[in-house]
Amino acid sequence: MALGFFKKMFSFGAQPEEPRPPEPQPAPQPAPAELPVPAEPPRPSTPAEIQPAVEPTPAEPIEPAPVPLEIPPAQPHEVPLRDAPPAEAPPAERPPEPRMERSAAPGSEDRITVGKTVERPVQVNAAEAQRNRWLQRLREGLSRSSRELGDNLAGVFTRTLLTEEIVEELEEVLIRADLGVETAMRVADKLAEGRFSSRTTEADVRRVVAGEVEAVLRPVAQPLELDLAHKPHVILVVGVNGTGKTTTIGKLAAKLTAGGVKVTLAAGDTFRAAAIEQLKIWGERTGAPVISSRLGADAASLAYEAFAQAKRDGADVLIIDTAGRLQNKAELMGELDKIVRVLKKLDPDAPHTVLQTVDATTGQNAMNQVEIFRSVAGVSGLVMTKLDGTARGGILVAIAAKHKLPVYFIGVGEQVDDLEPFRADDFANAIAGLT
Numbered sequence: 001m002a003l004g005f006f007k008k009m010f011s012f013g014a015q016p017e018e019p020r021p022p023e024p025q026p027a028p029q030p031a032p033a034e035l036p037v038p039a040e041p042p043r044p045s046t047p048a049e050i051q052p053a054v055e056p057t058p059a060e061p062i063e064p065a066p067v068p069l070e071i072p073p074a075q076p077h078e079v080p081l082r083d084a085p086p087a088e089a090p091p092a093e094r095p096p097e098p099r100m101e102r103s104a105a106p107g108s109e110d111r112i113t114v115g116k117t118v119e120r121p122v123q124v125n126a127a128e129a130q131r132n133r134w135l136q137r138l139r140e141g142l143s144r145s146s147r148e149l150g151d152n153l154a155g156v157f158t159r160t161l162l163t164e165e166i167v168e169e170l171e172e173v174l175i176r177a178d179l180g181v182e183t184a185m186r187v188a189d190k191l192a193e194g195r196f197s198s199r200t201t202e203a204d205v206r207r208v209v210a211g212e213v214e215a216v217l218r219p220v221a222q223p224l225e226l227d228l229a230h231k232p233h234v235i236l237v238v239g240v241n242g243t244g245k246t247t248t249i250g251k252l253a254a255k256l257t258a259g260g261v262k263v264t265l266a267a268g269d270t271f272r273a274a275a276i277e278q279l280k281i282w283g284e285r286t287g288a289p290v291i292s293s294r295l296g297a298d299a300a301s302l303a304y305e306a307f308a309q310a311k312r313d314g315a316d317v318l319i320i321d322t323a324g325r326l327q328n329k330a331e332l333m334g335e336l337d338k339i340v341r342v343l344k345k346l347d348p349d350a351p352h353t354v355l356q357t358v359d360a361t362t363g364q365n366a367m368n369q370v371e372i373f374r375s376v377a378g379v380s381g382l383v384m385t386k387l388d389g390t391a392r393g394g395i396l397v398a399i400a401a402k403h404k405l406p407v408y409f410i411g412v413g414e415q416v417d418d419l420e421p422f423r424a425d426d427f428a429n430a431i432a433g434l435t
């Protein structure tokens with residue numbers, strides 16, 4: 001069986017688009033046809049004024065309260081910000097978007113499923129090779145969890161008879177491996193059922209661990225579905241700094257653009273220059289335009305501008321990077337809340353996906369992070385990053401058991417291809433040390 005990333009059912013424009021404000025008259029465009037260019041005359045690179053994108057009350061129209069933004073000279077992959085269009089209710093009638101004829105397949109829908117396993121016979125060999133490669137990395141990465149588990153299981157199983165004490169010891173081993181109390185108890189209960197009452201081997205217990213872990217993970221192993229009835233489908237990426245937001249955005253953009261999806265990126269982490277630069281590099285690599293502003297600019301204004309621009313450009317997907325400063329939770333909450341509110345001015349359903357990156361090497365900390373971002377940003381799904389390296393992936397089991405949030409992808413390296421659909425069976429086997 002081959003791994004494929006896209007199950008495409010394209011029929012863009014088949015459904016009515018969300019209304020949007022009238023567009024300004026386009027100016028002559030010197031840039032290449034496929035790249036978005038400013039619809040206004042060239043702007044100076046000195047700070048410019050735009051309409052702010054937010055007001056304390058979402059229902060109120062945006063009033064001019066200038067937010068200085070640095071408009072850099074246009075780069076091939078950049079979209080300079082334009083003045084924010086008014087956020088009042090847009091005109092009820094709007095000419096429909098031109099139909100995109102990417103697929104005329106009967107029964108096609110405005111949905112893309114990213115990360116689903118589909119049969120693609122043409123790519124069997126390449127896909128199998130890739131799968132083996134990342135499975136190896138996953139096993140290596142999870143070796144810290146599974147080695148600990150293995151050592152401790154081996155220690156426990158110097159005795160052959162499974163006693164109540166041994167089951168209790170096993171429970172502790174599993175809790176120490178971050179799998180969470182709930183899963184540990186389920187494994188222990190399973191063992192205590194009597195099936196493994198005598199001469200139980202370490203391999204038997206590993207199989208039970210793998211089975212129980214898989215049972216927890218199977219419901220959350222879901223592909224990322226992009227509903228292109230909302231064009232663009234807005235993905236807001238949140239998570240603590242350094243957990244891999246920008247890298248994941250780059251990898252995801254690469255998958256999408258390779259599948260013919262028109263992606264725009266927004267550098268909403270206006271707090272760190274390096275984060276903006278890093279996103280621009282991913283934009284160059286993937287051919288996705290990057291909408292950015294100067295360091296320290298209002299992230300919500302940037303998000304609003306990016307959404308409006310992506311709509312004008314007919315982008316299929318807009319991915320917005322954000323800052324993740326947990327040091328000041330109130331500030332973080334305010335910023336994310338503001339971003340969500342302004343996006344809703346352009347589409348009440350936006351953001352359509354809120355993706356949180358969770359660093360697998362942080363163990364129990366990851367659980368706290370999910371709790372915080374879930375309450376602050378309404379996370380709709382997770383990507384667990386850095387499962388290569390010295391991962392402590394057991395925490396994913398505890399997070400899945402507690403939050404039951406979809407896990408769309410796992411990151412197994414820093415390269416563009418190192419983002420894989422999450423598979424419960426592979427992960428469970430790797431964590432239990434089964435090959």
Ligand SMILES: Nc1nc2c(ncn2[C@@H]2O[C@H](COP(=O)(O)OP(=O)(O)OP(=O)(O)O)[C@@H](O)[C@H]2O)c(=O)[nH]1
Pocket residue numbers: 239240241242243244245246247248269272274275278322323324357385386387388389410411412413414418
């Ligand atoms: N080994 C490994 N490294 C990763 C993975 N994902 C991201 N990284 C690395 O982790 C570091 C932080 O990643 P970023 O993408 O910058 O994280 P961020 O959340 O955007 O952080 P800020 O830019 O500070 O907001 C970088 O060095 C990445 O290359 C992964 O799956 N595996």
